[in-house]
Every structure is written in C-alpha cells, then in structure tokens.
Amino acid sequence: MTQAAHALFEEVCQYVRQSSLLASVGSLLEWDERTKMPAAQAEYRAEQATLISGMVHQRWTDDKFVAQVSEVAAGPLASNGDDETAVTIRRLKRVIDKKIKLPRSLVEELARTASLGQSAWELARRENDYARFKPFFSRTYELKRQQAEALGYKHSPYDALLDDYEPEELTGNVARVLADLREQLVPLVAAIRSSGREPDTTLLAREYPVDVQEAFGTEAAAAIGFDFLRGRLDVTAHPFCATLGPHDCRITTRYDNRFFNAAFFGILHEAGHGIYEQGLPPDRFGMPLGEAISLGIHESQSRLWENLVGRSRAFWQHFFPTAQKRFPVALGNASLDSFYFAINDVRPSLIRVEADEATYNLHILIRFEMEQALLSGDLTADDAPGAWNEKYRQYLGIAPATNADGIMQDVHWSAGLVGYFPTYTLGNLYASQLFETADVELGGLHAMFACGEFQPLRDWLREKIHRHGQRYSASELVKRVTGSQLSSEPLLRHLRGKYGEVYGI
Amino acid sequence: MTQAAHALFEEVCQYVRQSSLLASVGSLLEWDERTKMPAAQAEYRAEQATLISGMVHQRWTDDKFVAQVSEVAAGPLASNGDDETAVTIRRLKRVIDKKIKLPRSLVEELARTASLGQSAWELARRENDYARFKPFFSRTYELKRQQAEALGYKHSPYDALLDDYEPEELTGNVARVLADLREQLVPLVAAIRSSGREPDTTLLAREYPVDVQEAFGTEAAAAIGFDFLRGRLDVTAHPFCATLGPHDCRITTRYDNRFFNAAFFGILHEAGHGIYEQGLPPDRFGMPLGEAISLGIHESQSRLWENLVGRSRAFWQHFFPTAQKRFPVALGNASLDSFYFAINDVRPSLIRVEADEATYNLHILIRFEMEQALLSGDLTADDAPGAWNEKYRQYLGIAPATNADGIMQDVHWSAGLVGYFPTYTLGNLYASQLFETADVELGGLHAMFACGEFQPLRDWLREKIHRHGQRYSASELVKRVTGSQLSSEPLLRHLRGKYGEVYGI
Secondary structure, eight states: OHHHHHHHHHHHHHHHHHHHHHHHHHHHHHHHHHHTOOGGGHHHHHHHHHHHHHHHHHHHTOHHHHHHHHHHHHSGGGGSTTOHHHHHHHHHHHHHHHHHHSOHHHHHHHHHHHHHHHHHHHHHHHTTOHHHHHHHHHHHHHHHHHHHHHHOOSSOHHHHHHTTTSTTOOHHHHHHHHHHHHHHHHHHHHHHHTTOOOOOGGGGGSOOOHHHHHHHHHHHHHHHTOOGGGEEEEEOSSOOEEEEETTEEEEEEOOBTTBHHHHHHHHHHHHHHHHHHHHSOGGGTTSGGGSOOOHHHHHHHHHIIIIIITTSHHHHHHHHHHHHHHOHHHHTTOOHHHHHHHTTOOOOOSOGGGOOTTTHHHHHHHHHHHHHHHHHTSSOTTTHHHHHHHHHHHHHSOOOSSSTTTTTSOSGGGGTOOSOTHHHHHHHHHHHHHHHHHHHHHTOHHHHHHTTOOHHHHHHHHHHTGGGTTSSOHHHHHHHHHSSOSOSHHHHHHHHHHHHHHHTO | OHHHHHHHHHHHHHHHHHHHHHHHHHHHHHHHHHHTOOGGGHHHHHHHHHHHHHHHHHHHTOHHHHHHHHHHHHSGGGGSTTOHHHHHHHHHHHHHHHHHHSOHHHHHHHHHHHHHHHHHHHHHHHTTOHHHHHHHHHHHHHHHHHHHHHHOOSSOHHHHHHTTTSTTOOHHHHHHHHHHHHHHHHHHHHHHHTSOOOOOGGGGGSOOOHHHHHHHHHHHHHHHTOOGGGEEEEEOSSOOEEEEETTEEEEEEOOOTTOHHHHHHHHHHHHHHHHHHHHSOGGGTTSGGGSOOOHHHHHHHHHIIIIIITTSHHHHHHHHHHHHHHOHHHHTTOOHHHHHHHTTOOOOOSOGGGOOTTTHHHHHHHHHHHHHHHHHTSSOTTTHHHHHHHHHHHHHSOOOSSSTTTTTSOSGGGGTOOSOTHHHHHHHHHHHHHHHHHHHHHTOHHHHHHTTOOHHHHHHHHHHTGGGTTSSOHHHHHHHHHSSOSOSHHHHHHHHHHHHHHHTO
16 A cells, blocks of 8 residues: 555656656746847747646646545655655645646636736836726736635635745735834834935946946855856846756846946845755755745845845945955945945835835835735725825825836736735745844854855755755744744844944934 | 648648747757756756657657658648648658658667767767777667668668758769769869968967957858847857747857957858758748758858858958957958968868868768768778778878877767768858859859948848758759759869969969
8 A cells, every 4th residue: 555655656756857847948948038039039939938838737737647646645645744755745735736726717817817918018007008907907806806716715815816926824914914014114214214314326326337247246146155057147137037957047137337236136136046946955856845935935035145145234344345346437436334325225216126125015015905905805996096106105105106107017917916925025024034043043144244254144044944945834934943933023123223223213 | 632631731730830849949958058058957958858859759750640641641732743732741751751660679779879879989089099989880880771771772771871961862973973072172182282382370370359259250140141130149169050940040159269260260150051040931930841951051051151251352351351450469460361361271181170161071071981881881890990091191191190080080970970971061062053153143242242242142042042941852952043963063163263373273
C-alpha cells in the first residue's frame, strides 16, 4: 500500500516537474518579449506564448493528473505533518482544488474580460475617458464575485481572491493591521509635511550617465548578494524579475540619465526579488518546496533590500564615496547628509509607483479598501472615481485632477488582479518585522552595512526564509522567524525612527 | 472529392504551422543559450530544449499526420505542377518520407553518437589526441552508411546525405564542378603566392574599440539591407543567424579589439543570411514556401554580401572614409588601397574558418573528397589523418603539425554532419553566378556600391531568390535566374579578375 502510494507520488512529482519545465519556457518567451524582442515580432510571440501557456494549463487540469493528486492526497503520505512529502501533496492539492472549482466558462470569461479590459484601459487612460473603461471595470468585479463564490471562502468573498496571491491569509486579519497602520501613518505623514524641512532633491536630477548607472547598480546588486553567475540584468520598460530555471534568475530595470532613483533603487528592489528566487532550493525547482510562498513574502524581500537597506544611512556611508567617484558631475560636491535626505524625501503624491517609503502604504490602503467595497457591492463603478478622490484627500491631503492620474493609474484592475494590492504593504510590514529580528540576532545590521557587509543579512534571510520554499504559509513562516504575527508596529517604529531624525519631528 | 481534399490540405497546413510555432520556441531557447543565458543554466536549458524538440519531432512523425500527408500527396491537389498547393504538398511529402524511412533505432543511435562524439571531439582536439576521437569518427561513418542505405539514393550513398542540406542535388554534379574549380584554383593560388606582393595586414591588427566596431558593423548591415526593426545583433562565441518568427531574425558576432575582420565581415556574412530570412514571405512562415530552400542558397546570400560586396573596392570607396573617422587611431593614416589589399590577403593556411576568399574553397574540396572516401570505405579512420595532411600539402602547399589543427579542427564530423561541407562552396559558386547576372540586369553594381547604393541588389535578390522560399529546388532556382547550371566559371572569373589586379598576375 505505502509502496504504491510512494510510486504514485513519484509519478505526480515527475509530472509536475515536466509542467514546470514547460512553464519555464513560457517564462523565457516573456522575458525576451520584455527585454530583447523586436516589436515587429509581437503578434507571433503572442501565438508562441499562448501555445505554451495552453499546454501548461492543459497539463494542470488533465483529468488523470487531477485524479492522481486527489488519490495521493487521500492516502497515507499526506498526513505526515511537516514532512516534505506531506507538504508537497497539500500544496499541490490546494492548486488543483482551486483550478477544478472554477468552471471553464468562468475562466474563459475572466481571461477574455482581462484581455479586452486591458486594451480598453490603455486607451481610456491615455484619453482620460473613464466612461470607456467603466463597463469592463464593472464586469471585472461581477466576475470576481462569481470567482469568489465558486472558490468558496471562510468569512468574506475577498478571502477567496486574496488567496491567489497570499495563500491562507484572511482579509479580516490584513484589514485590522492595515487599519492600525493607517491610524498612525496619516498623522506621521502630516507631521512630516508640517516639519518645515525639505531636502534638495535637484541633486538626484543631475546628469547620471546610463552606462555608469548600470555599472554602479550592478556593483550594488552583487554586493547585497545577487549572484550574477546565476542571473543577469537587462533593460525593460516596466521592470520585473523572471526566473527561467534553478540557476537562471534575471532582473531588469530602466534608466533615466536625469534621475538617479529610478534605476538604482529599482535594481535593489528587483535584486531583492532575485535573491529570494536564487535562495530557493535549486533541487526543488518547479515543485512547491522550490517556489516562493506568497507575493507578500516576495515583496518583503524586495522592499527590505530597496528600503531598509538601500535607503539607510549606513548603506550610503559605505557606498556614497563610490557614488561620488562614479558620478563626479552630479555628486562631486554633494554631502552624504544632503544625499541621504534627498533619497528619503517624503511627499504625498498621486501616483503609487512613484511614492516614497512612507506614503506608499497609504496608496495601497486606498486600493485595498476600495476593492473590498467594490466586491461587496457597497461601491459601484459609477461612484468609484469619487470615492478614490475622497480617500486621497483624506489620507494624503491631495486629490487627482483627472481619473487618468486617479482611479485609472494602475493596470491591475483592468487585468482582473483583485486582491493583489495588499501584498505590497504586507511586503513592507513583513520586511520590517524580519529586519528587526535579524538586527537582534545578527547584532547590529547598520554597523555591518557601513562596512559594506551585506552577506550576513543575505545568509540569514536564505536560512530563515528562502530555503523553505512553500513549506510554511507566509504568516506561519514569519511567526516562526520573528515570534510575532503580522503587525504594523515594526514598520511604524522604522518610519518614526528614520523620519523622526531626518525631519526633526 | 476536391472539396474534401482541400479541407484535408488545410488541416495539414494548420498542423504544420503549429509544429513550426513550437519549433520557433526551440529556436529562442537556442538563441538565448548562445547569447544571453548564464552558464549555470546549461543543464536545465538542455532539458527545456530536449522537451521542445521532442514534441516537435513527435508531431512530425505522428501517425495520423503522416497518413494525412500521404493521402493529400496521392490526391488531386498534388499534381498541379508549380501551383503553390502542389509544391507545398511535395515538399511536405519529401520531409515525411525521409523521416519515416529512418528506423527509430538508427535515429537514436545517430543522436547518441553525435552527442558522445562531440564531447570526445572537444577533449580530443584540446589534447591533440586523435586516438580518443577515432572510434566515434569510425562509428559516425558506419551509421551514416546505414542512414544512406535506409534513405536510398540515385547514384551514390553520398547523395542521400547531401540531400539533407542541399535537397535534390547530386554528388556527381557537385564533384564535377568542384573538380573544375580545383584545377583552376590550385595554380591561381600558387601564382598569387609567387607574385612577390604582400599586403601590410598589421593595419587590421591595430586598436579597434569594440563599441565602435559594433556601431560601424550595425551601420553597414543596415546599409546593405538588414532590417533592424525585424531583427537584432548580439554577441556570441560562434556566430550564427537565428529566425524566431516571421518578423524576428537575429544575427550575432564576436569582437576582437585587435582584429578588424572578425566582427565586420562576420556581421556582413550573418546579415546576408538574415536578409534572405527577412526576404522570405512572412505570411508563409513555418510552411515550405516560407522557408529557405537549401544551405547552398543560404550560404550564397551570406558570401555574396560578405565577399562580393563587402570585400570589393567599390564598397570601401563608400565606407572607407567613415571607417577612418570611426577608427582614427587604426586607419587615420592608412590609404584605401592599402586597406583594400589587406582585407584581400590570400594566404594558404591550415584553419578553414580563418581562410581567405580564394583558398577557402580548397579547404572545402579536401573535406568533400574525404567524406566520399570515408563513406565508401575507400578511406579508413586510421588512414584519415595522413590523407588529410597529404591533401593539404597537395592543394595548399602546407600541412598541419598536429591533428588538432588538421583533421580535428571542425565540429561537423563529430556531430554527424556529413554532406554539409560542400554547401559552403556551393554558396560561393552560386553567389558569383547570381552576382554576374545581377550586375548585368541592374547595370553595374560596383558603381552603385561606390555611391552607397545597396538597395537595388537587395531588392533584386528578394525578387529573384528570397520570396520563392522552397518553390524551386536550388539548382532550378539558379537556372531560372541566371540561365545557367551550377558552374565554377563565374567564381573563377571573379577571383582571377580581383586577384589579377591586386597581385599583378
């Protein structure tokens, strides 16, 4: 009996590895499309990508495979607690269950609406024409309600959607912590704004030659632990990190020769994602224990390196002299203090992707609250732009003049990604929780950074987070490592400590 | 009946297009492997490539598909002469027939021997240890004899192998023309060597900054008509041209900052291949009428742009002033004449890939003659190194000191590529035949080149060669365009004319 169960489990694993192998080919198609492909190839590339993703989807929903997973999950191997086999079976069963709960007609309608919705959104945003986008926006939320009902949920329909990005997390828990955060963050940002202090950000808008930015960014990414022997850095329009195999993780950025932050902090951010991917066990590649557990944990890794490390004074105590040598025109006569203040400018703004470390989370809060209201039906597509603007006024003290710079600024809702936004702030929260623990366990991270020592932190993260893959859920993992549940306190402590000093509040 | 035949034909075409779509994904895997991929990914990339090529192979040998092609080929649509449908059917039938004639066990043994053979060859070449390579070399020719017998042939077993690279060409025909060529070329090269003249080739070994080489090579490739909106240029170790879709053709090169020729003429060569690929009808992509007809015709396009255009005085009358501006240190005080002489240095040498335009064909002749002798059994693997060295002495007046620089210098035989070599010289022969005709029809190509006008020649080639895909066999095509069969005369006229002037003979 057990022997047969083992054989069946091995067959399932072999099948999943082959599916992942095929999916990794799709990842190369996408990486190439976004970095190297001549634009004229777009149409044929779409056919190539559709072919591969169709084959991958077909494999995951194959009747025989689904039956085998169900059989293994009902068998003796599934009940061995934290044993690798049992965890693997549970994770696979979870994926399968979600796939088979969704009727094919709904999956197709979601895909069709996302495709049409994105095209409509692009045009609507360009022309600031919300009316053009509205029907797709309404339809998306209708379908998302159906998706939530089909999947089932514990307390709220939003649980079912959040689960796609943050498995096993609950809306109520996130809402509670984010409400705490909002209560503290809104007055903190207000205090910063009324501090009377402002950095000279023009020094970030001087001449930063692109090739030097690339060399400096590469040096910094390597220093924090991104392994260029198992990865690369390329240029793209909308930066991302792609994993193409157990030893091939590629990060991307875009350069602006008159703005330092975009590429540099973007590279640290993507390198953070990449370091997580490179820290997953290569021999489990394509299996649950070789894959990232959640978007929140993934984002915690990128934000940690981008913000908690990359925007710290200690980091620049080490790197600023190099930056001055590399960018003599821009930084030759700047001081470390003025540079540090400039990269930590806090300023309420309308566009999420350009927001600073503190106000960023308010952008997310607004989206998270609106998503729940839109999904429950408390808010309609007609009233959504007004609600958006009102929340911006309330939390950030400013409101957009156009819907293009307001409710239509993000691609997510047009693409059917509902429940995704909170993972950005979960990332910030987890990052601070992990950083505080690492700081205690390793004994003073900033002193290490000031000497250019980043390896201890990377190794700690590898040991505590990366190597586990999907063995523990995100919240279990953070609890095991930090001893605490999700909490807004570490992030708030970090922000208060840093900005208290910078802004003298 | 005809309606059913049309429906079946359409189904076959649809299937073939899907197979090509999948194969094009494999081409991306290979392009990426050779240009961008981190070396650490090699093992997983091999798995990805094997998966895709296995699926493509499975599709081509699928029983239902094979039966459908046979049915269409036996039906009314196949007999309409030069009609597109009839040609398509004949080409597909040809491919299928060759595939089904080879027993699976032989295909697998060939693949296994090629894989082991290449590994053994790499090591054997590095250590100059022919004995290590010999068993694989013998075995390869044994298997190639079996392959030829399984496929069948008209006059000689070599016909069956040649057909893989130069469909419908016959060994006897190629042998006759290459023997003509040899009789004239050996004394021509000897006359050049005893002319007493020698160019100063040191000016090609001055400082040529890599980034400037890239910019200049790109400018030249664009000038001769490679479309960078539908392609790109990257760096690799062993340059190649890859087609990934109807509007995505990528060329590659390698740079040596102390040698001008390698990258520049390499780029023109690959751009020549690329211009052919870009000239195939995009709406026939993945079907016989959208694919190159033979390696000989492909090579005729690369050699034509590399040698007949790129090494002409007229080309440099236009480009030399630019080259001087771009490379002031290397060429600032060089004359057009000295530069032109240097890039047309004729010098018997041991290594095929480094050979000049004239002696190159003697390297090919040696290989072509040896392949036939090895296949027939007239020559054994034991005697092959001696035969190789003797032929080098006879045709080129020099002989290698080691087998590494002799019989083991090329990858082809270790990889099971027998019958491939003559297509290089077929390319040179066809290039001269086509160039002579174009020169007459367009009225003086060199005068155009001197003014930087390359578009008329590219458009002529597109009209006469590229757009036909596989509609005509290589020899039919050249006969249609030039009025002549394969002949050594145009190439000899070109070489005599050029070197007669350069070397005063």
